[in-house]
Amino acid sequence: MTGDQVSDGGLAVQAAGVHKSFGALKVLDDVSLDVAVGEVVVIIGPSGSGKTTFLRCMNHLERIDGGKLYVNGHLIGYRVNPDGTLAEESHAEIARQRQEIGFVFQHFNLFPHLTALGNVKLAPVCVRRAGREQASAEGRKLLARVGIEDKCDTYPRQLSGGQRQRVAIARALAMKPKLMLFDEATSALDPEMVGEVLEVMRELAAEGMTMVVVTHEMGFARGVASRVVMMDQGRIIEAGTPAQVLDEPREERTRAFLSKVLH
Amino acid sequence: MHFDWSFFQHLLFHPPGSFVGGAVRTIYLSVIAQALGTGIGLVLALWRRSRQWPLRLFAGGYIWLVRGTPLLVQAVIIYDGSSALGLYSFGTLNLGFMSVPGIIQAGIVTLALNEGAYMAEIMRAAIDSVDKGQTEAAESLGMRHWQAMRHVVLPQAMRVVIPPLGNEFNNMLKVTSVLSVIGLQELFLAAEDYNSATFRTFEIFLVAAIYYIAMTTIWSFIQSAIERRLAAQGGEVVSGIPLRQRLFGGGLAAVPGEMRGAR
Numbered sequence: 001m002t003g004d005q006v007s008d009g010g011l012a013v014q015a016a017g018v019h020k021s022f023g024a025l026k027v028l029d030d031v032s033l034d035v036a037v038g039e040v041v042v043i044i045g046p047s048g049s050g051k052t053t054f055l056r057c058m059n060h061l062e063r064i065d066g067g068k069l070y071v072n073g074h075l076i077g078y079r080v081n082p083d084g085t086l087a088e089e090s091h092a093e094i095a096r097q098r099q100e101i102g103f104v105f106q107h108f109n110l111f112p113h114l115t116a117l118g119n120v121k122l123a124p125v126c127v128r129r130a131g132r133e134q135a136s137a138e139g140r141k142l143l144a145r146v147g148i149e150d151k152c153d154t155y156p157r158q159l160s161g162g163q164r165q166r167v168a169i170a171r172a173l174a175m176k177p178k179l180m181l182f183d184e185a186t187s188a189l190d191p192e193m194v195g196e197v198l199e200v201m202r203e204l205a206a207e208g209m210t211m212v213v214v215t216h217e218m219g220f221a222r223g224v225a226s227r228v229v230m231m232d233q234g235r236i237i238e239a240g241t242p243a244q245v246l247d248e249p250r251e252e253r254t255r256a257f258l259s260k261v262l263h
Numbered sequence: 264m265h266f267d268w269s270f271f272q273h274l275l276f277h278p279p280g281s282f283v284g285g286a287v288r289t290i291y292l293s294v295i296a297q298a299l300g301t302g303i304g305l306v307l308a309l310w311r312r313s314r315q316w317p318l319r320l321f322a323g324g325y326i327w328l329v330r331g332t333p334l335l336v337q338a339v340i341i342y343d344g345s346s347a348l349g350l351y352s353f354g355t356l357n358l359g360f361m362s363v364p365g366i367i368q369a370g371i372v373t374l375a376l377n378e379g380a381y382m383a384e385i386m387r388a389a390i391d392s393v394d395k396g397q398t399e400a401a402e403s404l405g406m407r408h409w410q411a412m413r414h415v416v417l418p419q420a421m422r423v424v425i426p427p428l429g430n431e432f433n434n435m436l437k438v439t440s441v442l443s444v445i446g447l448q449e450l451f452l453a454a455e456d457y458n459s460a461t462f463r464t465f466e467i468f469l470v471a472a473i474y475y476i477a478m479t480t481i482w483s484f485i486q487s488a489i490e491r492r493l494a495a496q497g498g499e500v501v502s503g504i505p506l507r508q509r510l511f512g513g514g515l516a517a518v519p520g521e522m523r524g525a526r
Contacts, residue, residue, distance in 0.1 A: 059403055091408060099405030109400035113418045123404035126414055168400075175404055 012037050012072060012179045012210040013058060019066035020053060020234075027053045029234040030067070037178075040211045042221040042242075045231035046257055051214045054231070055181050058212065059101040060094055072100050072178050099127060102172030102180040106187050108164045110156040116143060116167045117152040120174045128175070135174075142170040146200050162193030166200055173204075180204065182213040216261060222246055230254045271466040275473060285453030286474050292367070292442070292449060293435045296374030300435075301428065303375060304382025309412070311387060322383065329380035334441050337377055342369035342445040370442045370449075378435065385427045389420035422493050429486035433479050450474060 013035035020028040027050045035041050043051045056062040057069060060077030069076050077094055078086040089097075111119050120142055121135035130138075143149050146166040148159075156164055165185055172180060182201065186194045198220050205211055205224045215221065221228050221242055228245040230238040230253075238251045249255045274282070310322035329337070346352040353365030393416045401411035440451035448456075454471040458464050 061399055061403065095402070095405050095407050098403055101403070103400075103403035105396060105400060105403075107396060109394070109396040111397065111400070111415055111419075113422070122414060123401075123406060126410050127405045171404070 010037055011035065011070070012039070013041075013212060014070040015054075015067065016069075017067035018054070018057065018064050018069050020050075020057065020062065020064050026234050028057070028064070031231075031234070031236055032067075033229060033236060033239070035179075035210065035212060037210050038208050039226045040205045040209075040213065040224050041227050041229060042213045042215060042225040043229045043231060044215070044218075044221060044245075044257070044261075048233075049231040050234040051231045052183055055183050055212060055214050058179075058181055059098050059103050061103070063088070071097070095127075099123075099175050100178045102169075102175065102177035104165070104168050104172055104180070104182045104185045106184040108156070108161075108168045108188070110164055110168055110171070112156050115153050115155055116148065116159065116163075116170075119156070119167055120171045123171070124174050139170070139174060142173055143167070145173075146170045147196070160193060161189045162196045165189065165193075165197045169197075169200055169204075178210065180209055180211045182211065182215065184214055184216070186215065186217060218246060218258070218262060230257070232257070267463060267466055270461075270463055271469065274463075274466060274470045278470070279457065281448070281453045281457065282450070282470075282474075285448055285450040286478075288367070288448060289436065289439045289450040290478065292370055292374065292439050292447075293432065296371050296378055296439075297428075297432050297435050299371065299375035300378025300431075301382050303379025304384075304386050307379060307383035308386035308390060311383065312390070326380045326383055329377055334373070334377050334438065335444055338370075338373045338442055338445050341373045341376075342366065366445060366447050369445060370439075370447045373442070374435065374439065378431065381431060382428075385424055385431070386420065389423040390416060392423050393419045425486070425490055425493060429482070429489075432486075433482060436478050436482065437475055 011034050013033065015031055015033045018028050018031040019026070029050075031050070031054060033041070043054065045051050053062055057064050058071055058076065063077065074097060075086075076097055077089055079089050079093075081087050088094075111122065114122060117136060117139045120139035121130075121132075124130040124135045124138065125132060140149060140152055143152055146169055148163050148166055151159060151163060151167075156167070159167065169185075185201070186197050189197065194217070198217060201211070201213070201220070202224055213220070213225070223242075225242050227239060228242050229236055230245055230249070230251070232253050238245055238249060238254050245254065246258065249258060278286075307322045307325060310318040311326075313319055313322075342353065344350075353369045355365055356363040356368060397415050397419065398408075398411050401415040402408065406414070439449050442449055443452035443455065446452070450471055454467050458467045461467070
């Protein structure tokens, strides 16, 4: 492994000049962001601003077209050729990198043919080769941690939205990730269920998990974020502490966005 | 010539050995060929989605060829043609506990190869019907592409495959009659032979028809039991599909999503 493939060990995410386009549309335009280990970074911005795409690039669900993106110290999804150009990593290596990155989807993406416990233990059993007994015990512990130990044997379609998302969080945690990515994890939920999911995320942050969170929940950003990043039209236009960005935004576009979200 | 009731009744309830043997052959040919054809179909469907272009090309070409030619022609080419050309001659195969005549092997091979092409299309549609988020969720947990396919996508696709698979097997039971062209003594040829000795054409083929409809009817009950079990595994509550619908069509199986009404 060349030195170029490894970044500063204190950073969970290090994005430098990341570019991405869908056809002629520039979705990410020279995005740079460092996330330190233990930090909770909340990304806000209007829809179409590129925040979800940026998050998906962090575990290589999307490919980047330019720049460099290090996650957990490694160039994610790419390796550096001897001549300095980038080539896509082998599928095995990408899968290995993803084991250390938890991802929580807006629409849960639970496996409907497996019970809650089955969802949580699938990856440990099939990727980490954990024993079934051990994986079950750890799975139960994780489901207890997100407050639904009584739903171990329940199938996703019998769970409420909030319960589903908590199972999804437990499923991601089962791989013992160093970094958790949340893509609008509460946007598909009925309002009364948003709180229970945010509570789990809050606890996770309090335990010191490194998190990058795309959300419209300004209360969560204010209370939990170490930093808030505002994106618009594929660029980071403003970043700082929650107080700086949410209460005294420098940018007119941030102010306009916040006035719409906060009413 | 009048309809000979006593001849009809006697044949229906006390069929000669050749009739019973033919019916038994029809059933086991159908079961084995359907099982093999389903396996071939799965492999072809996966090859069509492969990253390797030769596999994609082969699968596409195979499906094009097989679906573009009549089963009758395929049967003659495989059994008589290949032997006439000295390519391959089906001889008796000794399995130790039983010996399989060459013509039975040729019959199974013909039906399985033919069915594989149709099953490939059904499998492909079923795999495509599984939400892309399922693969993303599996891969975000560090599972390899084939692991996601094996543990997440295929189990869900199989539930979608069951109703059209039942249709295929219903068809298979009847289509075995085509093998009479190579001289395989299944139910139709047994009836034909009996006819040439007695000339009671109407009675004989009416009995054959009753045998066929008995087989397909019993199968429709088995299929409904399988569907219920699968649905129950997913935690779904299924109301029974009315018998009328099951026998006369128009019934939608209790499986989720896109395959409904696809055929």
